[in-house]
Each structure stands twice: as structure tokens, then as C-alpha cells.
Amino acid sequence: MLSVGPSSLPPTEGTAPGAGVWREDAACRGIESSVFFSPDGERGQARARREERARRICEDCPVLSRCRDHALATGEPYGIWGGMTETDRRRHARRLRRGEYRPLTPRHARPESGGTGDAAPGT
Ligand code: SF4
16 A cells, blocks of 8 residues: 555656646645555445545645546546545546536535536536
8 A cells, every 4th residue: 555645656647847746736745545545345434434534635735637637537446536536537437438528627526415526517
């Protein structure tokens, strides 16, 4: 398991100058990766509480959009990236494949009703 959150992962956006530099401004720098990545066997309320804590950190992150875009573009299978859980990302990808485009909110606000949070702002 990684010792800190997504900001510590190696850049995978290519070798262009500045690639992956956004991680230096991440709000999760120095935070244990166990906040963002599910431990083996985690379920139910324990998982919901951990994900809520991670989403709150992401909400105030200045590089949320870069992080979320990276996770969606690279198909990150695990963890919370840009305020999205792996389930959020799978649902988003499924909707895109079906041609159901729903723009993600700029700050990917936490869903109020257990949805994915990718509804249009104000909906
Ligand atoms: S959006 Fe969340 S996971 Fe991504 S860098 Fe910011 S705090 Fe870390």
C-alpha cells in the first residue's frame, strides 16, 4: 500500500515538460493513502465514511479537475481521484459509451442523494 494519497503517485501523463506537476499542489499531499484507497475487505458504512472523508479533501483541492481528468483518461481502476470513486468513474464511462453525456461539475460536488455527482450544475 502506498504511504500517501494520489498526489504521490508517479506522473503517468507522458514525458512532456510539466506533465504530472499538478500533483505538487494536491490537497492530499501527505495524507495517508488509506483515505483514498479501500483496504481489503472494506464494506458498508466503513467504506462510506472513508469515501466521504476523501471527497471532503478533494472538494477544496486546487487541482481537482486535473486529477479527475487524469483518472478518467487513464482508466484508474482504484481509489478516489478528483472526488470520484471507482464506482463513479465506471458509471461515468458507461454513460459515455451509451452516448449519455452529462457534464461533470467543475468541482465535482459530493452527491446529495447517493448519485455519482456528475449531474449538471444546479440539477
Ligand atoms: S482531487 Fe483529491 S485525490 Fe486528486 S489530487 Fe486533489 S485531493 Fe488528491
